[in-house]
Amino acid sequence: MNASIATSGVHPLVHRRPFRKTVEAVVTHVVLAILGLVFLVPFLWLLSTSLKTDPQIFLFPPRWIPSPLTIDQYRLALTTIPFFVYLKNSVVYCVITAIGDVISCSLVSYGLARVRWRGRNALFIVTIATMLLPYQVTLVPLFIIFRTVGWVGTFLPLIVPHFFGSAFYIFLLRQFMLTIPMELADAARIDGASEFRIYRSIVIPLIRPALAVVALFQFLGAWGDFLGPLIYLTDQTTYTISLGLQQYNTQYGTEWGQLMAASTLLTAPIIVLFFFTQRTFIQGVTLTGLKG
Amino acid sequence: MAEASTAARRPVTPTRPASFWYRERATITGLLFCSPWIFGILAFIVYPTIASFYYSLTQYDLLQAPTFIGLGNYAQLAQDPNMLTALYNTAYYMVLWIPLNILLSIGVALLLNLKVRGIAVYRTLFYLPVLVPAVATSLLWVWFLNPQYGIANWLLSLVGIAGPGWLASTTWAKPSVILISLWGSIGNTMLIYLASLQDVPQDLKDAAQVDGANAWQRLVSITLPMLTPVIFFELIIGIIAGIQFFTIPYVITGGTGNPADSLTVFGLLLYRAAFFDFKMGYASAMAWAATVVIFLLTFIVFRTSDRWVYYQSGDTR
Numbered sequence: 347m348n349a350s351i352a353t354s355g356v357h358p359l360v361h362r363r364p365f366r367k368t369v370e371a372v373v374t375h376v377v378l379a380i381l382g383l384v385f386l387v388p389f390l391w392l393l394s395t396s397l398k399t400d401p402q403i404f405l406f407p408p409r410w411i412p413s414p415l416t417i418d419q420y421r422l423a424l425t426t427i428p429f430f431v432y433l434k435n436s437v438v439y440c441v442i443t444a445i446g447d448v449i450s451c452s453l454v455s456y457g458l459a460r461v462r463w464r465g466r467n468a469l470f471i472v473t474i475a476t477m478l479l480p481y482q483v484t485l486v487p488l489f490i491i492f493r494t495v496g497w498v499g500t501f502l503p504l505i506v507p508h509f510f511g512s513a514f515y516i517f518l519l520r521q522f523m524l525t526i527p528m529e530l531a532d533a534a535r536i537d538g539a540s541e542f543r544i545y546r547s548i549v550i551p552l553i554r555p556a557l558a559v560v561a562l563f564q565f566l567g568a569w570g571d572f573l574g575p576l577i578y579l580t581d582q583t584t585y586t587i588s589l590g591l592q593q594y595n596t597q598y599g600t601e602w603g604q605l606m607a608a609s610t611l612l613t614a615p616i617i618v619l620f621f622f623t624q625r626t627f628i629q630g631v632t633l634t635g636l637k638g
Numbered sequence: 639m640a641e642a643s644t645a646a647r648r649p650v651t652p653t654r655p656a657s658f659w660y661r662e663r664a665t666i667t668g669l670l671f672c673s674p675w676i677f678g679i680l681a682f683i684v685y686p687t688i689a690s691f692y693y694s695l696t697q698y699d700l701l702q703a704p705t706f707i708g709l710g711n712y713a714q715l716a717q718d719p720n721m722l723t724a725l726y727n728t729a730y731y732m733v734l735w736i737p738l739n740i741l742l743s744i745g746v747a748l749l750l751n752l753k754v755r756g757i758a759v760y761r762t763l764f765y766l767p768v769l770v771p772a773v774a775t776s777l778l779w780v781w782f783l784n785p786q787y788g789i790a791n792w793l794l795s796l797v798g799i800a801g802p803g804w805l806a807s808t809t810w811a812k813p814s815v816i817l818i819s820l821w822g823s824i825g826n827t828m829l830i831y832l833a834s835l836q837d838v839p840q841d842l843k844d845a846a847q848v849d850g851a852n853a854w855q856r857l858v859s860i861t862l863p864m865l866t867p868v869i870f871f872e873l874i875i876g877i878i879a880g881i882q883f884f885t886i887p888y889v890i891t892g893g894t895g896n897p898a899d900s901l902t903v904f905g906l907l908l909y910r911a912a913f914f915d916f917k918m919g920y921a922s923a924m925a926w927a928a929t930v931v932i933f934l935l936t937f938i939v940f941r942t943s944d945r946w947v948y949y950q951s952g953d954t955r
Contacts, residue, residue, distance in 0.1 A: 374754045381746065382763040385821065389766070391789045392778045408789050450674045457671025463664045469672060476683050478874075480881050480932060482908050482925040486693060486918050487686035493700070510678025541667045570771030572885040577913060588773045595892065602781055609774040616769045624762070631826060632833035 396420065396607040403603050419603035423594070423611070426604055431583065432590040439504060439575075439586055440568040444561040446508035447515050451560060452553070454511045455519035456545045460531065470520065476513045481573075489577060503578045504571075508564070515560045518630070522556035523549065559630030562623055569616060587612050694922035704919065711923035721924070723899050724907040727812065731903060732880035735816050735823075740872050743824050744865065747831035748857075761832070765825035772822070776889035779818045780805060805890060811900040818886055830868055838864045863948040870939070870947045877935050881928050884909065904928055 390410075395403055396419050398412040423429065458466050458473075492503040531544045539547075550557070575589040591612065594605040620627060659666070669676070694711055696704035715721055746764055750757055767775070783790050783804035791801030802810040838861055846856050884905035887895065893910070895902030904924075912921035 371754050374752050378760050388782045391782050408792050454672050454675040457668045461668040463668030483690050484686035486922050487689035507682050511675035609777050612774045613770050631829045
């Protein structure tokens with residue numbers, strides 16, 4: 347990138363007229379702003395609805411600005427369903443699976459990227475191939491397995507597999523590990539450090555950004571996961587928020603205000619998390635997307 | 639061999655017996671590191687895949703042991719009108735969503751690549767919907783598109799368009815769902831194209847400009863060919879994601895796929911067969927039928943790829 351900037355500075359022929367450049371910038375901004383608004387409008391509507399009273403919500407024609415502005419929908423939303431129980435369940439699911447994936451996938455990717463052994467390429471190809479298999483193929487037998495061991499209705503079917511690795515994160519970490527220099531590890535090896543020691547004390551600190559990506563992606567994935575909880579969390583006390591949101595649909599109709607308030611509460615933590623970790627995030631997306 | 643020659647010279651290190659464990663220590667170390675995953679593949683992927691194929695040849699309702707019925711499920715599948723509907727709906731979704739997602743993402747990425755000020759703000763704006771959990775996305779759009787109280791039709795009425803019934807209409811339900819999916823997917827795909835656009839060598843574009851190529855020609859002859867590996871990747875991902883499409887239509891319709899089954903996509907039908915009707919064998923047969931279709935499609939894309947996917951020579955990974 348730096349090189350390209352330097353190049354365009356060197357070539358006087360490439361120099362564009364400033365006027366044309368200004369017009370270009372204005373047009374670009376206008377188009378981007380309109381597009382951005384289109385992306386933003388559903389959010390604004392969500393927020394607006396969540397801050398209205400019921401009569402305001404069912405006004406026709408609809409109105410943007412809530413008047414009176416109220417947080418009643420939030421208050422009600424927290425009590426209509428056992429919101430905090432579901433929240434705790436969601437957090438447990440997210441945190442434990444993130445830990446499971448970070449531990450297992452870092453170990454496995456070390457074995458794939460840094461240990462030279464016969465079969466590592468074969469295992470890597472198998473890993474890629476598993477990503478092409480639609481989940482529907484294993485859906486039924488996995489349910490039958492977990493039902494046989496009596497795990498249906500608990501978090502175990504959702505959590506335990508993550509301690510044995512996930513193809514996507516293994517792929518991501520392997521690619522990342524291939525880019526870090528070998529010298530330090532080689533030096534440690536000559537000094538007699540065991541492979542595990544090298545993994546633990548040298549490689550893990552170096553791949554921390556990639557581990558953050560894995561933890562973040564998995565946290566997000568589990569936070570939004572719907573199908574897994576839908577199938578396995580049959581007991582209401584184990585519901586996650588994603589699953590619990592359906593309970594605002596009652597036989598008397600949908601509590602739209604509360605539903606929008608709860609949807610906001612489901613979304614807000616993720617957006618806050620994103621603002622704190624934006625760099626990691628974008629790195630992660632581009633890392634995995636490009637190396638395909 | 640290496641040991642022998644070392645031993646012939648002066649042994650600096652004491653010679654070890656070349657035991658199996660010593661010779662194979664790299665393999666053992668590698669296997670140990672990978673053992674969780676090897677177990678994971680066997681327990682959560684290989685065994686279930688084999689079991690799924692076996693179940694697809696049986697009748698199994700979880701209560702009684704599976705009964706072998708040969709290809710019965712597949713025969714039934716071929717005549718199941720619901721399956722036909724679900725395949726049609728899924729195909730409709732994929733045929734529109736995959737290309738639109740690619741085209742719109744490239745469009746947004748090209749705009750963002752123009753190096754105007756405030757790119758980070760716009761990038762965040764387009765990326766935000768990706769972060770919204772699918773359940774919340776679905777619910778907020780159901781309300782957004784509500785024909786009476788939603789704001790979408792009101793906005794359309796401002797420009798003189800009488801809005802359709804959206805998710806309540808059999809004609810508009812599928813386009814609505816495609817719109818909703820696009821809203822949630824463009825941000826992600828766009829980032830990948832954006833990163834890839836920044837790899838397009840500037841000197842190449844500059845050279846073309848000096849030679850008199852206009853912006854459109856530069857886009858078609860330089861930028862787009864550079865993007866084809868990503869387009870290829872997105873195409874494969876799109877095909878696989880399309881068949882797995884589930885949460886949005888499930889949440890929007892409460893699992894029914896209505897109006898008039900227009901949102902009964904393949905994933906929904908399979909879920910209902912397995913977890914409403916407890917036809918485990920039949921659901922497994924559905925999964926296998928879909929997998930074969932997916933593999934065929936992926937195979938076709940792979941086979942045609944050398945004709946349209948451009949790999950930069952000397953490409954580093």
